Structures are given as structure tokens and as C-alpha cells.
Amino acid sequence: MAAVIELTGITKRFPGVLxxxxxxxxxxxxxxxxxxxxxxxxxxxxxxxxxxxxxxDSGSIAVRGQPVVLDSPRRAISLGIGMVHQHFxxxxxxxxxxxxxxxxxPARRGRLAPDEARRRVRELCDQYxxxxxxxxxxxxxxxxxxxxxxxxxxxxxxxxxxxxxxxTAVLTPQEVDDLFANLRRxxxxxxxxxxxxxxxxxxxxxxxxxxxxxxxxxxxxxxxARATKAQIAEMMVGRPILMELxxxxxxxxxxxxVVEGAVIAGAxxxxxxxxxxxxxxxxxxxxxxxxxxxxxxxxxEALVGLRPLVSGRLLIMGRxxxxxxxxxxxxxxxxxxxxxxxxxxxxxxMEVWENLILGHHTRPIFGPGLLLDRTAxxxxxxxxxxxxxxxxxxxxTPTLALSGGNQQKLIxxxxxxxxxxxxxxxxxxxxxxxxxxxxxxRQILDAKAAGMAVVxxxxxxxxxxxxxxxxxxxxxxxxxxxxARGAAxxxxxxxxxxxxxxxxxxxx
Ligand SMILES: Nc1ncnc2c1ncn2[C@@H]1O[C@H](COP(=O)(O)OP(=O)(O)OP(=O)(O)O)[C@@H](O)[C@H]1O
Ligand SMILES: [Mg+2]
Numbered sequence: 471m472a473a474v475i476e477l478t479g480i481t482k483r484f485p486g487v488l489x490x491x492x493x494x495x496x497x498x499x500x501x502x503x504x505x506x507x508x509x510x511x512x513x514x515x516x517x518x519x520x521x522x523x524x525x526x527d528s529g530s531i532a533v534r535g536q537p538v539v540l541d542s543p544r545r546a547i548s549l550g551i552g553m554v555h556q557h558f559x560x561x562x563x564x565x566x567x568x569x570x571x572x573x574x575x576p577a578r579r580g581r582l583a584p585d586e587a588r589r590r591v592r593e594l595c596d597q598y599x600x601x602x603x604x605x606x607x608x609x610x611x612x613x614x615x616x617x618x619x620x621x622x623x624x625x626x627x628x629x630x631x632x633x634x635x636x637x638t639a640v641l642t643p644q645e646v647d648d649l650f651a652n653l654r655r656x657x658x659x660x661x662x663x664x665x666x667x668x669x670x671x672x673x674x675x676x677x678x679x680x681x682x683x684x685x686x687x688x689x690x691x692x693x694x695a696r697a698t699k700a701q702i703a704e705m706m707v708g709r710p711i712l713m714e715l716x717x718x719x720x721x722x723x724x725x726x727x728v729v730e731g732a733v734i735a736g737a738x739x740x741x742x743x744x745x746x747x748x749x750x751x752x753x754x755x756x757x758x759x760x761x762x763x764x765x766x767x768x769x770x771e772a773l774v775g776l777r778p779l780v781s782g783r784l785l786i787m788g789r790x791x792x793x794x795x796x797x798x799x800x801x802x803x804x805x806x807x808x809x810x811x812x813x814x815x816x817x818x819x820m821e822v823w824e825n826l827i828l829g830h831h832t833r834p835i836f837g838p839g840l841l842l843d844r845t846a847x848x849x850x851x852x853x854x855x856x857x858x859x860x861x862x863x864x865x866x867t868p869t870l871a872l873s874g875g876n877q878q879k880l881i882x883x884x885x886x887x888x889x890x891x892x893x894x895x896x897x898x899x900x901x902x903x904x905x906x907x908x909x910x911x912r913q914i915l916d917a918k919a920a921g922m923a924v925v926x927x928x929x930x931x932x933x934x935x936x937x938x939x940x941x942x943x944x945x946x947x948x949x950x951x952x953x954a955r956g957a958a959x960x961x962x963x964x965x966x967x968x969x970x971x972x973x974x975x976x977x978x
Contacts, residue, residue, distance in 0.1 A: 472535055474499040474662050475520065475551070475631060480529035482515055484871065486863025489515040490526070491686035497631070502653060502663045504673045504694070507683035507706055508903040509875025510861040513666050516683070517633050520664075521553040522546035552629030554620045556636055557812070562609030567591045569608050570623045594622050599655045612763065614645030621652065631662045636874070638667055639900055642762050642929055650676050668875070668903050670699045682706055703904050711904055715911055715936060718919040722939070723752030724788075726892050726923035727773065727804075732782035734768045734947075741780065742768035744947035750892075755914065755924040757938025758949075759931055761967050765947035766927045767809055770896045773925060774806040775799040776814075787891060800829060805890035807881055807898045809927070815881040816869055823851040823865040826884050833888070850887075858883035859906065874901045882910055886917065893917065896927045911937060931960055945969050 473496035482490040489512045497503045505513045518524045520531070522540035531538055533549045540546050543553070560569045571587040591604040602618050611619070617637060624632055634653075638646045653663055653676060667673050673680060677694040682705040690705050703711040728749040736742025743765040750756040760766055771777035773784065775796035784792045786802050800806075808814035816825050827836060827847060835850070837843035851865050860879045862872055869877060878901050885893065895914070899907040914937060918924055928934050934941055941958070942949040943966040951958075951966045965971035 472499075473497055473532075474534055475664075476532040476535075477516070477520065478530050478532070480516065480519060480526045480531075482512075482519060482524060482526050484863075486867070488686050490519070493529070493683070493686070493688055495681055495688065497662055497664060498679075499630075499662050500657060500660050501678040502657055502665055502676055504677035504680045505664060505666045505683065506668070506670070506673055506680060506702060508685075509879065509901075509906055510685075510873040511683040511706070512686040513683055514635055514873065517553065517635055517664065517666070520546070521551060521633060547627050547629070550628055550630035551633070552624030552627060552631070553633040553635070554617070554624055554637060556640065558616050558620055560608050560616060560619060562607070564608055565604065566602055566606050566608060566611075566619050566622075567604035569619055570604075570626050572623075574627055590626065591622060594625050598622075598625065598652065598659060600652060612645070613640050614642070614648060617641070617645075617649065618652065625656075625661075629661075631664065632656065633664045635666045636668070636901060637665070638669065638672055643931070644761070646672065668901065668907070670702050670904065673702070674699065684708060706903065707905055711908070715908065715915070717937070718915055720753040720919050720939075722754040723921060725749045725751050725785075726787055727894075727925060728783075728785040729769075729773070730783040730785075732769070732772060732784065733780040734765070734772045734777060735780055736765070736768050742947055743772070745782070746944070746948055747782075748942050748949055748952070750923040750925055752891075752921045752923050753918055754940065755918050755926055755938045757934035757941045758925065758927045758944050759934050759941055759963055759967060760944035762929055764944050764967075766896070766944060769944070770806075770809065770894055770925075770927055773894045774804060803889070803891035805885040805893045807885050807893070807895040809896035809900075811878055811881055816877060818868070818870040818877075820869060821866050822855070822860070822862050822869055822872070822880065823847060825869050825880055826851045826854050826865075828884065830884070830887065854883040854887065855880075858886075859909070875903055875906060878902055879906055879910075882913070886913055889920075890917075890922060893922055893924045894927075895924060897929060898926070899928075899930075899933065931963060935960065943967055945972065 475497040477493060477495045480490050480493040493516055507513055519526050522543045522545050531540055538549060567588045570591050588604045595602050600618050600622060637649060641649060656663060665677060674694055680692045680694055680697060682689050682702060684706060730747050732743050732746045733741055734743035758766060768777055772779055775794060779792055783790060786799060786804060791799055836847055858879050860883060861876050899910050902910060914924055926934060926937055939955050941953045943951045943963055945967060950972050
């Protein structure tokens with residue numbers, strides 16, 4: 471079938487990087503085409519070119535056989551190409567319908583026609599089987615629902631080709647299933663989808679064809695029905711990937727982090743965590759499993775002193791730090807991999823080296839007093855970047871210019887520096903490619919073997935089952951069950967996560 475999108479010989483250079491190198495890609499109408507590759511392989515760059523956000527240095531683009539110049543997103547949209555943003559650009563106090571039409575409002579005699587907007591949104595939802603209330607206030611919706619609004623918004627503007635760059639990274643497993651149902655329905659209605667993900671199981675489940683990028687070049691295209699995870703991984707990395715992780719046996723030591731009866735306020739002052747207790751010892755990984763939005767985010771912020779406890783106690787290294795605050799807690803050797811790397815983990819406008827010493831710059835090795843020892847910093851930054859494989863043209867590159875996964879690697883590299891005693895890690899491998907995921911998991915296990923106490927919050931149950939010695943299931947702001955490694959099946963844990971099992975116990 472003639473391609474709906476045809477990219478030919480696309481080359482895009484950034485200072486010090488060849489992001490896309492003679493990339494050719496033909497997307498057939500009505501297919502779900504996955505784009506995979508290591509962090510920094512050039513996936514997002516290629517999609518930004520297709521959406522008119524970046525101009526290629528050379529190469530050509532044809533849409534439905536016609537050569538085009540995509541010099542702006544406006545132009546891309548007019549040709550039926552839409553991109554679903556990962557960092558949602560929606561307005562919380564507006565309704566779903568208002569958000570959908572924002573920027574392209576239906577006007578009647580020059581005036582806004584809200585009924586018309588609502589009707590169109592309802593029609594689109596019906597046509598594509600989306601569950602969404604046009605009158606709901608956006609701020610009250612879950613992340614998965616907000617993503618649905620972004621997709622409807624793109625459809626409302628007439629998109630025939632939808633680009634989704636790591637749409638599942640922010641979703642819970644249930645929401646991923648819902649998204650996939652929506653994508654299959656869109657495909658059935660003739661839409662074309664380009665989909666990016668690092669989770670190869672997802673790619674194999676949803677895609678018709680898979681294009682693999684490595685260091686800016688296309689290394690191959692596969693039919694998903696005949697591809698395997700190991701095969702894709704090897705193409706991505708250029709060598710076979712083991713995909714197994716021996717877990718070291720460690721005798722747990724003294725308690726390093728203890729939470730007693732914590733009550734923590736969430737948004738709008740309502741308690742997000744409601745009397746929660748657990749303890750993590752030296753040499754132990756404590757995994758917190760739960761459906762997102764059950765208090766995990768607030769709990770993590772409280773553990774590192776970024777959010778106060780309304781009541782209860784927090785002890786770290788045997789000291790009561792309930793009122794200590796972030797800086798004092800950090801000085802006790804608590805490292806933090808935050809969930810939202812843009813808000814908490816990095817200053818994007820700063821250079822790579824600056825982000826690598828963020829929070830560490832007062833350490834004596836970086837110079838006495840306020841004087842910074844350039845050579846020591848350079849040596850430190852160089853070592854971190856090499857060890858954690860942060861792909862950056864230089865230490866002086868603005869962090870903004872790094873690919874998403876490489877920004878995450880930078881945070882991990884910094885947080886593992888200076889032998890922390892405790893690590894509070896939220897979604898530590900989100901957005902990382904297979905190799906980097908394995909590397910970061912190994913760092914966690916090695917540090918645990920050396921005595922670190924780890925609190926691991928992850929939306930990926932598989933990650934918790936792999937790494938955790940004990941698992942606490944969080945539901946509605948409480949730990950509703952606790953299991954030793956191997957003591958519960960994923961299904962059992964799932965029942966507690968959704969609250970179903972707790973209800974059963976009460977009923978019985
Ligand atoms: N605006 C920019 N300025 C400078 N360099 C950039 C810019 N955008 C991307 N790059 C560089 O281009 C390369 C490809 O980045 P890109 O974001 O396309 O990777 P990716 O495949 O999407 O990776 P990830 O899986 O981590 O999201 C990287 O080396 C990145 O640092
Ligand atoms: Mg990317």
C-alpha cells in the first residue's frame with residue numbers, strides 16, 4: 471500500500487550530535503508503527519521533524535505521496551499529522567470540551583459556541599469508543615483520562631496520523647490497557663499511529679511493524695508478529711542483551727528509615743497518606759506497590775523532607791527527622807530519585823556538570839567555602855557521565871538538550887554519588903532503555919549489597935517483584951498488606967492494589 475508518510479534520507483544535526491543520520495521511514499495507512507531505540511537514538515527528534523517542530527538539515531518528506539515542507543506544527547496539522555504531548559498542555563480549571571477546542575474554537579457569528587464544542591467532543595468519543603465526560607473539569611481527571619483528552623484534541627483538529635512519544639510512561643498498567651484499546655479502535659477506523667516506547671512487551675503487543683533506530687540510523691524494520699524481545703533488544707544495542715539480574719542475598723542490618731503513623735496532606739488539603747507505617751533496614755529494598763494516586767507521591771516527598779508530616783514520625787539513621795526538612799535529611803545521606811524529573815530532579819537550563827553537583831556543591835572535595843575547585847568538579851562529572859553512560863556532547867551542554875532517558879540517567883548518576891545510606895527512588899527506570907534499565911537496577915542491588923536501605927516506588931509491578939526484598943502494598947494512603955519476596959503472586963498483590971482484597975477481608 472502507498473505510504474501515508476514517507477521520510478527519506480532525513481539528517482538532523484545538533485551541536486556535537488548527529489541525531490538523525492539519513493533516516494528513511496515509510497508508514498503505511500492504518501498501521502500502528504512503533505519506533506524503538508536506545509536513549510538518545512533519535513526517536514523524539516525524528517517525530518519532532520514530522521510534526522514540524524524541527525527542520526531537517528537534509529532529506530525529504532512526502533505525505534500521501536505529495537512532497538511537503540513541514541515548517542510548523544500548524545502546517546503538520548493542516549496535513550493531518552498530530553502529536554500527543556507527553557507533558558500535557560491542558561488547563562486544569564477548564565472542562566474537557568473547553569480544553570479540546572482550545573486554540574481551534576468553533577465560532578458562531580464570531581462567538582464561542584460551547585454547545586457545539588460539547589457535541590463534537592461527545593461525537594468523537596462515541597466514534598472512537600473513548601470514555602470521557604465533556605463537562606468534567608480537567609484538573610479532576612486521572613493522568614490516563616487527561617491523556618485521552620490530548621488524543622481527542624488531536625483528533626478534533628483532523629489528525630489522520632497520530633504521533634505518541636512514550637505515551638505509556640506516565641500510565642498505570644490498567645491505563646495502558648485502556649490506551650491500547652483506544653489505539654486499536656483508532657486503527658480500525660483507519661487512523662495511522664506512530665508509537666514510541668521502551669517497554670518491548672508493549673511494542674510487541676500493539677504494533678504492526680517496528681522500526682529500530684541506533685545512534686541516529688535505521689538499523690532495521692520488523693513485522694511485530696514475527697519479532698521477539700531479544701531480537702529487538704539486540705538490534706537496538708548492537709549486541710545480545712542478557713536480561714537477567716541475579717539478586718544478591720544480603721542479611722538485613724539496623725533500621726535506617728522508619729515511618730510511624732504518618733499522615734500527609736495531599737492536594738487541596740485532603741490527607742493523601744492516612745496513618746502509614748513501615749521500616750527499611752540496611753541491606754534491604756522495600757518496594758511500595760500501588761496504583762498511582764494512592765499516596766505514593768506524597769509519601770516519597772515526605773520521606774525526603776519536601777512535604778511536612780501532619781502527624782506521625784520519621785526516623786532516619788536512628789534520628790528523629792520529622793521536622794528536619796529536605797536539606798538536613800540530605801545531609802544524613804538520603805538520596806532521592808524523584809518521580810517528576812523536570813520539576814524536582816533537574817534544572818533544565820543549567821549545564822550537565824552543574825546538574826551533576828546539584829545539592830553536592832558544598833562538599834569539601836569541590837573546594838573550600840564558596841570557591842569551587844574546577845578540576846575536582848570536572849573529574850567528578852567526567853567520571854559520573856562515563857560510568858552511567860549519560861550520552862551528552864559535553865559537560866557544558868545544557869541539560870535541556872539531552873534526550874529524556876539521558877536526563878534520567880544524569881539524576882541517577884548524581885544520586886548514587888557519595889555512598890548514600892538511604893535511597894528513596896520513585897520510578898527510577900521510567901523512560902530508560904533496556905540496557906540502562908538493567909544498569910540502574912544493578913546499581914540498586916549492588917548498593918543494597920553494600921548496606922544501603924532502599925525505598926522503591928514503581929508503577930511497574932515487575933520492577934518491584936524483581937528488586938524488592940519486602941513489598942508493601944499501598945492503597946488509599948495506607949499499607950494494606952506486606953509480603954516477603956516470593957510470598958505473593960502478582961495477581962494477589964494486584965487485588966490488594968485495587969482494594970478488592972481488603973474489601974473481601976472486611977466482608978468476610
Ligand atoms: N534541542 C536539542 N538540542 C541539542 N541536542 C538535542 C536536542 N534535541 C535532541 N538532541 C540530541 O539529539 C540526540 C537524539 O535525541 P532524541 O531526544 O531524539 O533521543 P530519543 O531517541 O528520543 O531518546 P530517549 O529514549 O531518551 O527519549 C541526543 O543526543 C540528544 O542529546
Ligand atoms: Mg525521546
